[in-house]
Amino acid sequence: MATATGAMAATSRAPIPAAAAFPGDLGLGRRRAAAPGWRAGGRRLRASPSARRPFVFSPRGVSDSRSSQTCLDPDASTSVLGIILGGGAGTRLYPLTKKRAKPAVPLGANYRLIDIPVSNCLNSNVSKIYVLTQFNSASLNRHLSRAYGNNIGGYKNEGFVEVLAAQQSPENPNWFQGTADAVRQYMWLFEEHNVMEFLILAGDHLYRMDYQKFIQAHRETDADITVAALPMDEQRATAFGLMKIDDEGRIIEFSEKPKGEKLKSMMVDTTILGLDQERAKELPYIASMGIYVFSKDVMLRLLRENFPAANDFGSEVIPGATEIGMRVQAYLYDGYWEDIGTIEAFYNANLGITKKPVPDFSFYDRSAPIYTQPRYLPPSKVLDADVTDSVIGEGCVIKHCTINHSVVGLRSCISEGAVIEDSLLMGADYYETEDDKKVLSETGGIPIGIGKNAHIRKAIIDKNARIGENVKVFW
Numbered sequence: 001m002a003t004a005t006g007a008m009a010a011t012s013r014a015p016i017p018a019a020a021a022f023p024g025d026l027g028l029g030r031r032r033a034a035a036p037g038w039r040a041g042g043r044r045l046r047a048s049p050s051a052r053r054p055f056v057f058s059p060r061g062v063s064d065s066r067s068s069q070t071c072l073d074p075d076a077s078t079s080v081l082g083i084i085l086g087g088g089a090g091t092r093l094y095p096l097t098k099k100r101a102k103p104a105v106p107l108g109a110n111y112r113l114i115d116i117p118v119s120n121c122l123n124s125n126v127s128k129i130y131v132l133t134q135f136n137s138a139s140l141n142r143h144l145s146r147a148y149g150n151n152i153g154g155y156k157n158e159g160f161v162e163v164l165a166a167q168q169s170p171e172n173p174n175w176f177q178g179t180a181d182a183v184r185q186y187m188w189l190f191e192e193h194n195v196m197e198f199l200i201l202a203g204d205h206l207y208r209m210d211y212q213k214f215i216q217a218h219r220e221t222d223a224d225i226t227v228a229a230l231p232m233d234e235q236r237a238t239a240f241g242l243m244k245i246d247d248e249g250r251i252i253e254f255s256e257k258p259k260g261e262k263l264k265s266m267m268v269d270t271t272i273l274g275l276d277q278e279r280a281k282e283l284p285y286i287a288s289m290g291i292y293v294f295s296k297d298v299m300l301r302l303l304r305e306n307f308p309a310a311n312d313f314g315s316e317v318i319p320g321a322t323e324i325g326m327r328v329q330a331y332l333y334d335g336y337w338e339d340i341g342t343i344e345a346f347y348n349a350n351l352g353i354t355k356k357p358v359p360d361f362s363f364y365d366r367s368a369p370i371y372t373q374p375r376y377l378p379p380s381k382v383l384d385a386d387v388t389d390s391v392i393g394e395g396c397v398i399k400h401c402t403i404n405h406s407v408v409g410l411r412s413c414i415s416e417g418a419v420i421e422d423s424l425l426m427g428a429d430y431y432e433t434e435d436d437k438k439v440l441s442e443t444g445g446i447p448i449g450i451g452k453n454a455h456i457r458k459a460i461i462d463k464n465a466r467i468g469e470n471v472k473v474f475w
Contacts, residue, residue, distance in 0.1 A: 070212040072219070076125040077158070079196040080215060084117050084203050085179050086133035086140065092342045096462060101133060103203030104140035105346065106426045106463065108353055108363055109393030109409050112143055113340060115372045116208075117201045118161060123368040124211035126199060127159030130190070132182045134166040134175060141165075147373035164189070178311030184303045191300060198299050200292040200313065206349050206361055207337040208368055209291075214331055218293040223329040225298060225321055227251065228291040230333050231270045231283035234263075239341070241288035241314040242266040243330060251328040254288075256315035273332055286330065288314060289337060298326065336361050347460060350407050350424045354389050377410060385414075393427055401450075409463070413449030420450070421457040428464050 072079070090097030096105050103114035114131065121129050129148075133140055141163050148161035164186055166175045176182040183190070183200070190198065197218065199211060209228075218226040232240060237258075244253040244266065255266050270280040292313060294302075302317055303310070306324065310316035322328050338349045338361075352360030363370050377395030387403045393410035401418040409427025414420065428448050432440075437447045450456065451469040458475035461467065 070210070070216050072212055072216055074196070076212055076215060077127050080126050080128070080199050080211075081190060081193050081195045081197070082117075082121045082126045082129040082199045082201065082211075083183060083190070084114070084121075084129065084131045084201045085182060086114075086131060086135070086137065086203050089135045090204075093340070093346060096343070096346070096460070097136065099136060100139040101136045101203075102340070103131075104136075104143060105204075105340070106409055107206070107340075108350060108361075109391050109407050109427070111363070111370060111372045112140075113206070114140060114144065114203050115147070115370055116206055117203055118144075118148060119368070119370045120207075120209050120211060121199075121201075122371065124209075126211055128193065128195070129159075129161045130164050130186070131161065131203065132164050132166075132176070132186065134182075137163075137165060143373055147371065179313045180303060180307070180317050181311045183299070187300065187303060191296070195296060198294045198296060200294065202290045202339075204340045205289070205291075205337065206340055207289075207333075207335060208361070208365065208370075209333060209335065210368070214291075215293055217331050218295075218329065221249070221329045222327065223293075224295055224326040225318065226293040226329045226331050227318065228289040228333050229286050229330045230289060230337060231273055231275060231279075232285040232287035233283050234285065237266075237285040237287060238263060239339070241290075241318065243286050243288060244268055245272070245286065245330045247272065249330050249332075251318075251322055251330050254319045254322050254328070256312075256319065288318070289333060290314060290339075292318070343460070347424060351405065351422065354391055354405055354407065356389060375410065395431075396427070413447070415450060415452040415454070415469075417453035418450045419455045419457075423456045423459045423461065425450070425456075425461045426463045426465075430464075 084103075087102040090102040093102055093105065103112065105113050107113050107115070118129060121127070131140075131144060144161055144163055166182070166185075168174070172185055176185065179200075183198075197215060199215070214226065214228060227243070229243060232242070239257060241254060241256045242258060242263075243251045243255075245268075246252055253266070255262060258266055267284045268286060270283055270286065271277065273286070275283065302321060307317055307320050310320065318328065338345060340346050340349055349361070353363065375394065380392050380394060380396035380398065382392070383399045385398045385401050385403065387398070389405045390403050391407045392398070393408055393412065395410050396408055396412045396414070398408070398412070398414045400416040401414050401420070403414070403420045404422070406420045406423045406425065408414070408420070408425045411428040411431060412425050413428070432447055439445070440447050446466040446468045448464055448466055450461075450467045451471060453469055454467050454471045454473075456467070456473045459473045461473070467473065
């Protein structure tokens with residue numbers, strides 16, 4: 001698809017919202033088992049004969065399902081620290097990452113990618129959250145401070161979303177060298193928190209997950225590390241860490257982004273995850289989602305003693321922990337998940353929310369809403385326009401045009417006669433005044449937005465882009 005980018009500008013400052021109330025622990029006592037069985041897709045794989053009180057749990061990660069209850073004790077708000085990794089330079093998403101970090105890329109008309117893991121944390125009662133950033137972090141830092149800068153932990157002031165930027169110090173003059181190195185450089189801060197687990201997340205994935213069930217599975221199996229996993233097809237398998245598991249869900253082999261014969265050797269019978277024979281043939285690999293739960297003492301030991309020079313979790317720490325005999329468990333996630341690592345994946349993920357009757361990912365889930373920066377924009381104005389199978393953001397002005405199967409970002413201005421098809425418009429950071437538009441008209445300039453009779457098809461239009469009259473942008 002085509003991409004068009006425009007100049008970036010700071011958004012107008014908005015008041016910070018009052019603290020919201022987030023779901024808490026259900027108050028149920030935690031049930032323990034010596035070595036619980038592992039069940040996927042409703043099918044029990046094996047129960048340990050030595051278990052005094054067998055407990056079968058289902059490692060499902062659909063947060064709007066109320067069929068099962070979590071019983072964390074102590075609850076996640078006091079015992080878990082969330083650590084979201086801001087990602088690298090995002091070269092595969094360029095030019096969208098030319099002036100912003102990957103997690104700051106706009107998503108779904110009103111949101112940014114970073115809103116997904118932060119919202120999942122808040123909906124899972126994980127209210128202590130750090131976001132580690134390095135590349136092009138100004139836009140990301142600004143969004144986080146405006147969206148989550150207020151006290152999110154109630155009157156006790158226990159919750160926070162705090163940005164930790166890469167920095168040089170007398171002990172370490174280098175920037176972040178990878179995911180594990182980023183955590184290691186701030187371990188002095190993380191270990192001050194009196195928590196049981198570290199929840200390691202990526203800032204550029206699109207999914208909805210109840211981390212309380214993830215953490216409960218970690219505790220129920222007495223795991224040192226738990227890795228979120230999902231079945232994967234061969235075409236995409238080379239982009240992920242792949243694993244083999246035993247019938248209790250324990251990872252016995254892990255390979256990061258294998259190719260050739262190594263890739264073939266990681267093929268498994270995924271009916272063990274509850275897939276039927278047909279789907280198991282389509283999805284013959286078990287892939288890591290890059291989401292981990294580490295017991296606190298295990299993380300400290302791995303990064304400081306066992307692998308003090310390791311830079312990456314997926315390629316070094318997780319395989320190394322498996323090799324030295326640590327209990328590394330897999331947790332099956334059975335919902336929608338997308339790694340927004342490429343332009344194609346980003347485009348498909350955004351247009352996927354327009355699918356009917358059921359979108360790939362829905363922002364309309366009252367049990368697990370996605371939060372973002374409050375902008376207090378007016379409702380979108382649609383004047384004699386033909387809009388079908390599309391999502392329209394806040395504060396848009398749409399006049400006498402046609403929009404089909406598209407996502408239109410906030411503050412978008414679309415003029416008469418324009419046709420938008422199968423496209424993603426990111427919108428604008430600000431409105432231009434009538435005086436601004438008059439000056440532009442007199443000097444031959446083009447206002448922000450889509451001009452009269454323009455035709456946009458299968459394209460991504462970046463924020464603040466200026467598309468003139470009668471322009472055609474096709475892929």
